[in-house]
Amino acid sequence: MQLDTREFRAQARFQRVSPQKARLVLELIKGRSVEEALNTVAFTKKGVAPMVEKVLRSALQNANYLSQEQGLDVDVDNLYVKQAVANDGPRMKRIRPAPMGRAYRYQRRLSHIVISVAERNQGDLVHTVGEDNELSAAPKTSKKKLTAKKAPVKKAAAKKPVAKKAAAKKKAAK
Numbered sequence: 001m002q003l004d005t006r007e008f009r010a011q012a013r014f015q016r017v018s019p020q021k022a023r024l025v026l027e028l029i030k031g032r033s034v035e036e037a038l039n040t041v042a043f044t045k046k047g048v049a050p051m052v053e054k055v056l057r058s059a060l061q062n063a064n065y066l067s068q069e070q071g072l073d074v075d076v077d078n079l080y081v082k083q084a085v086a087n088d089g090p091r092m093k094r095i096r097p098a099p100m101g102r103a104y105r106y107q108r109r110l111s112h113i114v115i116s117v118a119e120r121n122q123g124d125l126v127h128t129v130g131e132d133n134e135l136s137a138a139p140k141t142s143k144k145k146l147t148a149k150k151a152p153v154k155k156a157a158a159k160k161p162v163a164k165k166a167a168a169k170k171k172a173a174k
Helices: 018-031 034-042 049-069 160-173
Strands: 007-015 079-097 105-118
Touching: 007 049, 007 079, 018 034, 018 049, 018 105, 018 160, 034 049, 034 079, 049 079, 049 105
Parallel strands: none
Antiparallel strands: 007 105, 079 105
16 A cells, blocks of 8 residues: 655746746756755756746745644655646737838747655655666666668669660660
């Protein structure tokens, strides 16, 4: 029987950043401990990083508050980022002046950033990118060398008789 782990969420809706740009930062913190994720976001040079840090801190405070309010035994130092998602929000349609009195339409994208943190159990081992340690959940497999398939050789002999017949017709016409 598996125990239910509590998730604590925070979200920032209608943020003026495209979801694609927000996902670049969110991919850096998925699966990491909250402390490590905060350090990563603090030193990330992307413009959306302060916004992601604010949402992450809010999720951490939600965990702290709800654990005190509901009397749960949650170790705040043992929390990790379980989910970090940037969903599409509504798009704002805008118009840009174009040559000869025309107008080009473009869209300003908005995003909804959702981060959820949970307490790490012994079974929730997460392998972070770039680390090879014994705590990784992914089993190590032997690497097999893949051989590339060669392209089939095209035969040019099929086209030669056609060329010979055309040359023979020219000679006969003279």
